[in-house]
Amino acid sequence: MDLLLMTLTTGIMVGGIYALVALGWVLIYKCSGVLNLAMGEMTLIGAYVSLSFYSMGVPFLLSLLFSLIIGFILGILTERIFLDRLIGEPVLTVIMVTVGLSFFFKGTVEFIWGTDTRVFAPPVFSIEPVRLGPLIIGEVYLWSFVAAIILLVVFVCFFKYTRWGLAMQATADDEMAALSVGVSARFVYAAAWAIAFMAAGVGGTLLGNINGLNISVGYLGLLVLPVVVLGGLNSVPGAILGGLIIGVLQNFCGAYLDRYFPGGVKEVAPFAFMAVFLLFKPYGIWGWERIERV
Amino acid sequence: MQPTNSILKINNIEVKYHEVILVIKGVSIEVPEGGIVALLGANGAGKSTILKAISGLLKHEDGQVTDGSIEFMGQRIDRMPPEKIAKMGIVQVIEGRRVFEHLTVEQNLKVGAHMRKFGRSIKEGLEMVYHYFPRLYQKRNETAGLISGGEQQMTVVGRALMTSPKLILLDEPSMGLAPLLIHEIFNIITRLNAEEKISMLLVEQNAKLALNVAPYAFVLETGRIVMNDTAEKLRENPDIKDFYLGMTDLGGRKSFRDVKHYKRRKRWLT
Numbered sequence: 001m002d003l004l005l006m007t008l009t010t011g012i013m014v015g016g017i018y019a020l021v022a023l024g025w026v027l028i029y030k031c032s033g034v035l036n037l038a039m040g041e042m043t044l045i046g047a048y049v050s051l052s053f054y055s056m057g058v059p060f061l062l063s064l065l066f067s068l069i070i071g072f073i074l075g076i077l078t079e080r081i082f083l084d085r086l087i088g089e090p091v092l093t094v095i096m097v098t099v100g101l102s103f104f105f106k107g108t109v110e111f112i113w114g115t116d117t118r119v120f121a122p123p124v125f126s127i128e129p130v131r132l133g134p135l136i137i138g139e140v141y142l143w144s145f146v147a148a149i150i151l152l153v154v155f156v157c158f159f160k161y162t163r164w165g166l167a168m169q170a171t172a173d174d175e176m177a178a179l180s181v182g183v184s185a186r187f188v189y190a191a192a193w194a195i196a197f198m199a200a201g202v203g204g205t206l207l208g209n210i211n212g213l214n215i216s217v218g219y220l221g222l223l224v225l226p227v228v229v230l231g232g233l234n235s236v237p238g239a240i241l242g243g244l245i246i247g248v249l250q251n252f253c254g255a256y257l258d259r260y261f262p263g264g265v266k267e268v269a270p271f272a273f274m275a276v277f278l279l280f281k282p283y284g285i286w287g288w289e290r291i292e293r294v
Numbered sequence: 295m296q297p298t299n300s301i302l303k304i305n306n307i308e309v310k311y312h313e314v315i316l317v318i319k320g321v322s323i324e325v326p327e328g329g330i331v332a333l334l335g336a337n338g339a340g341k342s343t344i345l346k347a348i349s350g351l352l353k354h355e356d357g358q359v360t361d362g363s364i365e366f367m368g369q370r371i372d373r374m375p376p377e378k379i380a381k382m383g384i385v386q387v388i389e390g391r392r393v394f395e396h397l398t399v400e401q402n403l404k405v406g407a408h409m410r411k412f413g414r415s416i417k418e419g420l421e422m423v424y425h426y427f428p429r430l431y432q433k434r435n436e437t438a439g440l441i442s443g444g445e446q447q448m449t450v451v452g453r454a455l456m457t458s459p460k461l462i463l464l465d466e467p468s469m470g471l472a473p474l475l476i477h478e479i480f481n482i483i484t485r486l487n488a489e490e491k492i493s494m495l496l497v498e499q500n501a502k503l504a505l506n507v508a509p510y511a512f513v514l515e516t517g518r519i520v521m522n523d524t525a526e527k528l529r530e531n532p533d534i535k536d537f538y539l540g541m542t543d544l545g546g547r548k549s550f551r552d553v554k555h556y557k558r559r560k561r562w563l564t
Contacts, residue, residue, distance in 0.1 A: 180385060
């Protein structure tokens with residue numbers, strides 16, 4: 001019983017981080033239809049930036065803030081330099097460019113920070129777990145979850161109530177029509193990439209706090225795919241729910257199945273689950289179905 | 295049509311797609327301030343392309359104005375990005391009722407108000423749209439993809455109104471709608487022109503309808519203007535009658551008419 005509860009809570013908390021990164025991913029997909037395969041490397045960059053600041057003695061929150069700012073700038077630069085000239089080209093071309101970007105980012109990270117695992121030292125979060133009633137949760141996990149929830153609320157409000165949020169949704173729906181009423185598609189895309197980069201940075205930083213930071217944190221970028229596919233590619237709440245489900249699923253597989261199938265069940269499970277899930281719900285949980293009037 | 299009071303002036307433009315396909319070959323059109331001008335023509339004549347050239351959306355489809363110029367209120371706009379052109383007061387209602395399907399009707403309208411920064415002017419805009427389209431008020435919280443075609447067309451026109459335009463480029467507002475609805479929408483269009491002083495450039499397949507609404511019209515065929523005159527004169531023109539209004543004074547002897555049709559068309563094109 002204890003194990004069940006523990007696995008569940010840890011799963012939910014890790015799922016919060018997945019959800020966070022997935023949010024950024026969904027944002028890009030929502031307004032430009034681009035499957036961003038460089039998401040994992042974006043998390044890496046964000047994480048390494050905040051780690052660098054932190055090891056220089058900057059307080060954690062401040063270094064996170066710096067990483068957000070740098071993420072914002074990098075996001076806009078990426079869009080401006082690489083993706084802007086691809087507006088109007090087939091989506092597949094753009095997707096291939098994101099693959100290229102992922103290699104480029106990875107190479108840059110290895111070049112600057114090397115391949116050794118690095119940790120946040122001194123540890124940001126105390127190792128002492130927090131007790132919430134019957135639950136025992138690691139402090140890192142708790143804060144990650146809280147951060148994810150806060151960002152979720154911010155995202156949803158942004159989409160619902162601000163004119164830029166509305167413009168982004170409109171661009172996602174019909175780019176041409178959005179352009180015709182004066183929405184600047186270039187601005188929308190740049191904003192999406194900037195926000196995605198920032199979300200990825202937060203996710204990467206939190207994850208780096210759990211296990212230390214090395215290139216394999218970028219694996220998160222691949223894991224984002226089952227998360228968003230599960231939630232429905234363009235749904236913000238879907239990304240959150242998908243993140244939580246994948247987090248829980250992973251931890252359960254790690255806790256219960258690893259005994260029988262040693263090695264990598266935890267890594268494979270999300271993808272296997274995604275494949276099966278798609279058989280039954282091809283649009284994901286809350287994805288946009290194509291509206292057809294009869 | 296005096297050149298002094300025209301809001302839009304297209305001077306001999308040439309449009310190419312993908313840098314090789316020449317679709318518009320030297321077209322000049324003028325829209326007087328506060329007027330309605332119709333642009334008639336068959337499928338593939340290039341009507342929509344001209345509208346896109348004006349609104350700047352052409353660049354998004356890898357098209358380009360390669361020659362000539364487009365002036366809006368005395369300013370050249372043919373090299374501006376679409377959002378800038380929209381800001382100047384030109385809005386295009388794209389063909390085919392392109393609502394934002396997953397947003398509600400009211401959200402659709404609000405996107406139209408994207409360029410207005412203040413909440414109050416958005417509210418005023420919404421009130422104006424609901425005044426002209428009371429039906430949209432009833433449907434304001436429904437998903438735009440699921441309302442009827444007529445309501446979608448109203449939403450799209452309403453969304454264009456929200457940009458507080460000086461010139462609306464209307465691309466086939468009658469497409470696929472019931473006659474009664476078409477009548478209603480065209481009524482509103484004339485009212486908007488009269489009451490809000492919005493100039494219109496109207497592209498239509500339905501020539502009869504367009505000539506009723508617009509006092510002046512241009513006829514476009516395969517990328518060239520082949521005729522332009524007042525609506526009354528065009529209505530009396532035998533070629534227009536035959537090709538666009540579906541009337542013929544040649545009557546019964548169909549086989550001859552077909553021969554003539556072909557010959558007359560040929561004369562137009564050369």
